[in-house]
Ligand SMILES: NC(=O)c1ccc[n+]([C@@H]2O[C@H](COP(=O)([O-])OP(=O)(O)OC[C@H]3O[C@@H](n4cnc5c(N)ncnc54)[C@H](O)[C@@H]3O)[C@@H](O)[C@H]2O)c1
């Protein structure tokens with residue numbers, strides 16, 4: 448544990464609050480920044496994030512603030528836990544406030560439409576003089592704060608960043624593995640959200656264990672194919688930030704993306720489902736970006752195409768499922784790279 452570090456976590460949703468809490472529990476000086484001052488004041492005084500993590504008492508040392516300058520200007524490490532739709536805007540706000548040596552880590556699992564940009568690439572563009580990294584893995588915020596034993600991955604080209612992140616986050620219940628493949632770790636975290644929607648939808652339609660196992664495995668094959676076409680290392684997807692996170696989100700209704708799929712499978716319209724969720728489900732936008740990129744690159748992604756047809760082209764789930772099963776026979780092979 449590092450006593451001398453100062454850390455800021457930006458974004459007072461479920462994940463930002465969960466990781467800020469671990470770091471503060473480790474005795475590190477920690478700020479949690481929320482843009483809404485009433486929520487920040489309430490969370491600071493009640494020691495509870497009532498909207499996102501109700502019932503969880505936050506570490507005494509955690510300072511919750513809506514003052515962005517106070518949160519980041521003294522910080523050695525800054526975690527950006529803002530959904531992808533607003534990630535760049537917040538990154539721009541902090542650029543002039545950061546210490547020269549500050550290192551910045553994304554925890555967001557989404558893709559910006561312009562240029563198929565992952566969030567650490569946004570950091571790279573907006574903060575070119577800072578070391579940057581990614582934190583990703585099978586990590587439900589709710590289970591982290593409930594002290595369920597959890598593993599995650601920090602990925603960066605900077606060894607110093609990896610060590611600082613490990614040292615401020617590691618605890619008896621939170622293990623932080625290092626991986627040098629930032630792009631692969633980040634891509635895995637974004638892609639799995641699409642398949643969580645598919646699996647939630649299948650569950651709503653009564654899918655059994657055979658179907659679930661097939662979907663999970665074929666999802667991983669698609670992810671690997673896409674990774675290879677994007678120049679990433681598909682082997683990274685065999686780790687926590689790939690198959691680990693895929694299993695987690697495709698099998699649990701703690702996942703917002705899975706819940707979106709489940710509600711769609713029950714026949715609710717997409718807009719209604721998203722409005723009712725009240726939290727971010729990155730998979731819907733990621734689906735749009737990945738479908739477009741797969742079409743551009745000519746990557747065979749039947750689950751992505753099928754989900755896109757259901758969500759945005761008005762196809763019935765049963766028709767898509769039938770087509771997926773009958774597929775083209777020349778695709779009925781199973782080895783990485785060939786299928
Ligand atoms: N919840 C999890 O278990 C979990 C785990 C790992 C990663 N993630 C990823 O972390 C990111 C954040 O997820 P979350 O679960 O905390 O989301 P959330 O929906 O719980 O909260 C999002 C937070 O971001 C804030 N926000 C949105 N736009 C903002 C803006 N323009 N300026 C300032 N704040 C803004 C909201 O006010 C809210 O506090 C997502 O990309 C998600 O995929 C979530």
Ligand SMILES: O=P(O)(O)OC[C@H](O)CO
Pocket residue numbers: 556584585586587640643692695696701702703704705727728729
């Ligand atoms: O609730 P979801 O679907 O955004 O998933 C949360 C995390 O990404 C799980 O690792």
